[in-house]
Amino acid sequence: MPFNLWLLYALMLKSRLFEEAIAKLWYDGLISGEMHLGTGEEAIIAGIVSQLREGDAMALDHRGTAALLMRGVDPVSILRELLGYPDGLCRGMGGHMHLFSKEHLAASSGIVGAEGPTATGFALSAQYAHPGTIAVAFFGEGAMNQGMMMESMNLAAAWNLPVLFVCKDDGWSITTQSESLTGGDLNERARGLGIPAVEVDGCDLSGIWEASQLAIERARSGQGPSFLHARCVHLEGHFLGFQLLRIARNPLREMPDIALPLTRSILRPRGGALRERAAGLKKVLSAVFSTLRDPRRDSANDPIQHARKTLLSYPVRLNDFEDQIKQEISDVFASALAEVPS
Amino acid sequence: MKTLFFTQAIDDAIAQAMVDDPRIIVFGEDVPLLRRNLLVRFGPKRVRGTPISESAFLGAGVAAAMAGLRPVVELYMVDFLGVCMDALLNHAAKVEAFSGGKWTAPVVLRIPCGGGYGDGGQHEQSLWGWLAHIPGLTVLVPSTPADAGGLMLAALQHDGPVIFLEHKFLSETWLEFLGSGARRTVHYDVPAEGTKGTVPHKWEPIPVGKALLRRQGEDVTIVSVGLSVHHALETAKTLEKEGISAGVVDLRTVSPLDKTAVCEAVAQTGRLLVVDEDYEGFGLSGELAAVVLEAGISFKYARVCTEGTIPYARHLEDQILPNTERIYKSVRKLME
Structure with a gap:
């Protein structure tokens, strides 16, 4: 399949509009629990999922909506699942962190790192019973520090399994900067386990597409697993309502509740020496300062803006194209929200 | 007497114990943010964030306890114990028996549990019965701020592994962090007496095993x-x-x-x-x-x-x- 920017842009834009509308439903209180969006990682997902064929499998993390949508799972059924309706994708039992589609061989998990063993097992079935098919694991760099992820990469290498391990690296293990928690280089870690590793820019759609094309071809032809490392920015942080982003977006409202107890704690008699207290404060402030700027304000972080630049050479076609996609997503929401079960 | 929220009471009891006992350290996922008030008072040597590597840091907590520290190890949710059960089942719970009673692992696991806010079956379990099934583990499940602080102090003084479960519906910070996420459009039926209450100025341990x-x-x-x-x-x-x-x-x-x-x-x-x-x-x-x-x-x-x-x-x-x-x-x- 040749690289087709229009097609990939359509997948990305659909996913973005879909998730932005989900965010609105979540803020309106129509969707419960946590909500982890994939906004900001669309190029990684689109570049890879668009190359999957029938029989290929996906192991997804707690942020799997984009991959399912791009894989062709009915968007109305995903939405009705998030709304908790009995005719949702998983009959209201799974919710957004636990989305499953048996016919697409796609399984999600809210357990960080679980994508490793799942993709490895899907790949074992592929190697044994359906040669030529493959499995993809999507996970964050936080998951790279899970034992089960490293063990899976080793198993996939030892058994020469057709897996593509895709690390979507946004630099944050929930609210902690991953750099402060991670030893060594992740690509070197994969290579150390005998898996070829490729570094790509998570905003560079064609780079992702080309790198994954090679990796997928390797897997299909029985040459074993690959590791793809792509940096990206999650435009909404770890999940909607992410505390660090709330501080960035509305410091006057958020800071008093944090600053007052913090100041009181620093001044409390008995406890650490002044030097220790200062070091502690520095740690807290460094997390806050790292997110002082809202990532949504910087279009360089946005893979959709990135892809769109090339398409701007065809303004009329682009305009019609985008209008059509907007209409499509708007129809999906109208249809999903039309009937509320009694 | 003073009035505290559930999670504040636990943090307050831990702070009191940390002042008295330098062996107590606190570590776990996102602890620098979640326990920021302990971090700025006791410093980063005693209050640490960990990678999302439950098997490693829980296992390390068990052994650090055997070697003389009193670690409070935090996990995001009790469901995630599935990732690192070996450290509890085969190590923390066994040390005392295996050593003929000569050695124990006084580690405290502080973990949120419980459901009702629509997060799904991998994030809302209770599991205390599953944990209590294992000989050698103490399992505490407080229902009020006063009990939460008093039991936490008892846990920190206990000479074996303790699992301290903090129900998300009783914890103002957990419910806000995971359930509402600053939305004012979702509502939960939270029991007032459980989430906020009077607590002593100076914490005393509440005996373990007393209903x-x-x-x-x-x-x-x-x-x-x-x-x-x-x-x-x-x-x-x-x-x-x-x-x-x-x-x-x-x-x-x-x-x-x-x-x-x-x-x-x-x-x-x-x-x-x-x-x-x-x-x-x-x-x-x-x-x-x-x-x-x-x-x-x-x-x-x-x-x-x-x-x-x-x-x-x-x-x-x-x-x-x-x-x-x-x-x-x-x-x-x-x-x-």
Whole structure:
């Protein structure tokens, strides 16, 4: 399949509009629990999922909506699942962190790192019973520090399994900067386990597409697993309502509740020496300062803006194209929200 | 006396213990943000963030405890113990027995548990019965701020591994962090007495393994733990208006179980209703029935527990988790 920017842009834009509308439903209180969006990682997902064929499998993390949508799972059924309706994708039992589609061989998990063993097992079935098919694991760099992820990469290498391990690296293990928690280089870690590793820019759609094309071809032809490392920015942080982003977006409202107890704690008699207290404060402030700027304000972080630049050479076609996609997503929401079960 | 929220009370008790005992250190996922008030007071040597590597840091906590520290290890949710169960099951729980009683692992695991806010069955479990099943583990499940702080202090002074479960519905910070996320459009039925309450100025340990009779009753004894204690108390008030006198025993500690308190209460009423947010089969509710039977007490029995995997949709989880309606119906049936 040749690289087709229009097609990939359509997948990305659909996913973005879909998730932005989900965010609105979540803020309106129509969707419960946590909500982890994939906004900001669309190029990684689109570049890879668009190359999957029938029989290929996906192991997804707690942020799997984009991959399912791009894989062709009915968007109305995903939405009705998030709304908790009995005719949702998983009959209201799974919710957004636990989305499953048996016919697409796609399984999600809210357990960080679980994508490793799942993709490895899907790949074992592929190697044994359906040669030529493959499995993809999507996970964050936080998951790279899970034992089960490293063990899976080793198993996939030892058994020469057709897996593509895709690390979507946004630099944050929930609210902690991953750099402060991670030893060594992740690509070197994969290579150390005998898996070829490729570094790509998570905003560079064609780079992702080309790198994954090679990796997928390797897997299909029985040459074993690959590791793809792509940096990206999650435009909404770890999940909607992410505390660090709330501080960035509305410091006057958020800071008093944090600053007052913090100041009181620093001044409390008995406890650490002044030097220790200062070091502690520095740690807290460094997390806050790292997110002082809202990532949504910087279009360089946005893979959709990135892809769109090339398409701007065809303004009329682009305009019609985008209008059509907007209409499509708007129809999906109208249809999903039309009937509320009694 | 002072008034604190549930999680504040736990943090406050930990801070008091940290001042008195330099062996106490705190580490876990996102601890720099979640325990920022401890971090700025005690510094980054004693309050640390960890990678999302539960097997490594829980296992390390167990061994650090064996080597003389008193670690408080935090996990995001009790469900995630599935990732690192070996450290608890085969190590923390076994050290004392294997060493002939000469060596213990005084580690405290502080973990949020419980459901009702629509996060799905991988993020809302209780699992205290599963943990209490293992010999060598102490399992604490407080239901009020005063108990939470007092039991945490006891846990920090205990000479073996303790699992301290903090129900997300009682914790103002967890429910805000995971359930509402600063939205004002979602609402949860949170028990006021459980989430905020008076606590002592100076914490004293609450003995491990001691239940508390929260309400006297003549007709039926409801035994419960954690959030469900509040559902039981609320239902008892309703039943009183209808002439049924229901007593409520708050176990506070799941293991070791306060058999005496349970048996005394059931011997008086002749009826036992267990309200347990953990799974129904092979767990605390069955154990309580066995304990009272072994004591030779004749009684009628029923249980309200979590039946099966917790659904994501809130209207479905409301049906599966214990609630006042299910408790009410069960008591009425026991009284027939």
